[in-house]
Amino acid sequence: MTTFDLASTTLRELNSALHAASDGTFTIVNPQGAHAVAAGIDSPIDVTVRGSVGYYCAGMHQQGTVRIEGNASTGLAENMMSGRVHITGNATMSAGATAHGGLLVIEGNAGSRCGISMKGVDIVVGGNVGHMSGFMAQAGNLVVLGDAAGDLGDSIYEAEIFVRGSVESLGADCIEKDVEAEHLATLERLIGESGLDADPAEFRRYGSARTLYNFAVDDIDAELAAAGGAS
Amino acid sequence: MCGIVGLFMKTPRYRPELGRLTEVMLHEMRERGPDSAGFAVYDGDRDDVSRLTLLAEGHDPDWSATAAALEAALGAGVDVRVTHDHAVFETSGDGRAARQWVIDNAPGVDVLSYGRRIELYKSVGDPALVAERYDLASRQGTHAIAHTRMATESAITTNGSHPFVTGADTCLVHNGSLSNHNQLRRQLIAEGESFQTENDTEVAAGYVSWRLRSGDTIDEALVRGLADLDGFYTFAIGVENGFAILRDPIACKPAVVAETDDWVAMSSEYRAIARLPDVGDAEIFEPEPSRIYSWSLAA
Numbered sequence: 001m002t003t004f005d006l007a008s009t010t011l012r013e014l015n016s017a018l019h020a021a022s023d024g025t026f027t028i029v030n031p032q033g034a035h036a037v038a039a040g041i042d043s044p045i046d047v048t049v050r051g052s053v054g055y056y057c058a059g060m061h062q063q064g065t066v067r068i069e070g071n072a073s074t075g076l077a078e079n080m081m082s083g084r085v086h087i088t089g090n091a092t093m094s095a096g097a098t099a100h101g102g103l104l105v106i107e108g109n110a111g112s113r114c115g116i117s118m119k120g121v122d123i124v125v126g127g128n129v130g131h132m133s134g135f136m137a138q139a140g141n142l143v144v145l146g147d148a149a150g151d152l153g154d155s156i157y158e159a160e161i162f163v164r165g166s167v168e169s170l171g172a173d174c175i176e177k178d179v180e181a182e183h184l185a186t187l188e189r190l191i192g193e194s195g196l197d198a199d200p201a202e203f204r205r206y207g208s209a210r211t212l213y214n215f216a217v218d219d220i221d222a223e224l225a226a227a228g229g230a231s
Numbered sequence: 232m233c234g235i236v237g238l239f240m241k242t243p244r245y246r247p248e249l250g251r252l253t254e255v256m257l258h259e260m261r262e263r264g265p266d267s268a269g270f271a272v273y274d275g276d277r278d279d280v281s282r283l284t285l286l287a288e289g290h291d292p293d294w295s296a297t298a299a300a301l302e303a304a305l306g307a308g309v310d311v312r313v314t315h316d317h318a319v320f321e322t323s324g325d326g327r328a329a330r331q332w333v334i335d336n337a338p339g340v341d342v343l344s345y346g347r348r349i350e351l352y353k354s355v356g357d358p359a360l361v362a363e364r365y366d367l368a369s370r371q372g373t374h375a376i377a378h379t380r381m382a383t384e385s386a387i388t389t390n391g392s393h394p395f396v397t398g399a400d401t402c403l404v405h406n407g408s409l410s411n412h413n414q415l416r417r418q419l420i421a422e423g424e425s426f427q428t429e430n431d432t433e434v435a436a437g438y439v440s441w442r443l444r445s446g447d448t449i450d451e452a453l454v455r456g457l458a459d460l461d462g463f464y465t466f467a468i469g470v471e472n473g474f475a476i477l478r479d480p481i482a483c484k485p486a487v488v489a490e491t492d493d494w495v496a497m498s499s500e501y502r503a504i505a506r507l508p509d510v511g512d513a514e515i516f517e518p519e520p521s522r523i524y525s526w527s528l529a530a
Binding site: 032033034035051052054055071073074090092093111112130131149 | 259482483485487500501502503504505506515516517519520
C-alpha cells in the first residue's frame with residue numbers, strides 16, 4: 001500500500017502517480033478540501049481518501065475504486081465512466097453530473113442537482129438529495145433512501161429515479177410511475193452493491209412523461225387549437 | 232467567482248485569534264478572487280464609543296487635522312488609528328453626526344463603515360497582501376466576514392471591493408451577479424440611497440440598507456430581497472451581534488457552513504474551513520437555497 005500525504009505532496013504528484021499505476025492500493029491523507037483529488041483514474045486501482053475533499057473528486061473516473069472517508073464538494077465523480085466511487089459523508093452540488101457508468105454511493109446527503117444530466121451511471125444516496133436532482137437525466141438509476149427536495153427529475157429523459165422518502169415536488173415532465181418486478185430487481189441489486197440497507201418495496205419510481213422531448217407533428221393542430229391559434 | 236468567508240466566535244475561547252483564523256480562511260480563497268479583497272471585523276470590547284472606518288485612496292490626508300476639526304464640530308474627543316490608507320476614528324460623541332461631518336467636510340475621504348463595533352478594510356490586489364497590509368492577523372473580536380473578488384460586473388477598484396456597508400454596524404459580501412441592479416439602483420436612488428460605483432453588490436447593500444432604514448429586521452430585509460433581487464448570489468451579512476447568510480433559490484453559488492461548540496464558519500469552499508481548530512468535531516452542512524441562516528451573540 002502506498003500513502004500520499006497532501007500536506008507534503010502536491011496534488012499533481014499525487015494524481016500523476018495514480019494515473020501511472022496499473023494496480024495497487026493507495027491511501028491519501030490530509031486532503032484538506034483540495035480540488036480534483038484522485039481525478040482521472042483509469043485502471044483497477046483501489047484508493048482511500050481519509051478526510052474531506054473539494055471539487056471534482058474522482059472526476060472522469062474509470063475502472064478503479066475510490067473511497068472517501070469524509071465529505072465532498074461540487075462535482076463528486078462528475079463524468080465517471082465505470083468503476084466505483086463511495087463516500088461515507090455528504091456530497092454537495094452536482095454529484096455524479098453527466099456520469100456515463102459505474103456506481104456512485106453517497107452514504108450521507110447529496111446537495112442540489114445530484115445526477116444532473118446523468119448518462120448511465122447508477123447513484124445510490126443513503127440520505128436526502130437536494131433540489132433539481134436528476135435534472136435532464138438521460139440514463140441510469142438514481143436511488144434515494146431519504147427524501148428529495150423540490151423539482152425532482154426536471155426535464156428528465158430515460159433515467160429512472162427511485163425515492164424511499166418524501167418528494168417535495170416533481171419538476172417539469174417528471175411523473176410517478178408503477179414499480180414493476182424489473183424495478184424491484186434493479187433496486188435489490190443496487191442497494192446490495194451499495195452496502196446500504198433498505199427494502200426495495202418501500203421505494204416509489206419517477207421518470208419521464210415524455211411530453212417534452214418528442215415533438216409530435218401529428219399533434220400540431222390540436223396544440224394550436226389549444227393555444228387559440230388554429231386556422 | 233469570488234470567495235466569501237465568515238467566522239463567528241460563539242464563546243470567548245478563540246476571540247483573541249479571530250483575525251489570524253480569518254486570515255487563514257481568506258488565504259484559501261485567493262484563487263477565487265485575486266483582484267481585490269476586504270474584511271470587516273467586529274470587536275466587542277468598547278461599546279461606549281462610535282467608530283468610523285475611513286479611506287483616503289491615492290492621497291495622504293492630514294488625519295490629525297481632520298480629527299481635530301471633527302473634535303471641534305462634535306465637542307467631543309476623537310481618537311485616530313491609521314493603517315496604511317485607512318483610518319479608524321473613535322469618538323464618545325454622536326456617531327451619526329461624525330459620519331455626516333466627514334461626508335460633508337473631508338473631500339477625498341470615504342466612510343467605509345460606521346457603528347459601535349465594526350471596522351472595515353478593503354483594497355485592490357492580492358488578498359494575502361491586503362490582509363497583511365491591514366494587519367488582519369492581529370485583530371481580535373467576536374466575528375469577521377471577508378471577501379476575495381474576481382470582478383465581473385464592474386471595474387476593479389477599492390470602492391468596488393467588498394464588504395459594502397449597509398448601515399450602522401452592518402455590511403455585506405457577495406458571490407454572484409445581479410441582473411436587475413441597474414433598475415434597482417434607480418429605484419433605490421428615488422428612495423434616497425446614494426451609490427458610489429456601478430457595482431451590483433453595492434446595489435444589494437443599498438437595498439438592505441433601505442429596508443433596515445424602513446424598519447425591517449435583517450431577516451425581514453432578506454426575505455423581501457428574495458423577491459426583489461434577481462440573479463445569482465450567496466450573501467454573507469455582518470451585523471452588530473453576528474452574521475447571516477442567504478443563497479438565491481437556484482443556489483449555483485457555493486456555500487458551506489461548519490459549527491462547533493466554540494465557532495461557526497461559512498465559506499465558499501470547505502478548504503477555507505479545513506484549517507480551523509477542532510474542525511474534526513464540527514457539524515458541516517450546505518445551506519439550503521432561499522433560507523436565511525443567522526447566528527448571534529446571546530443578548
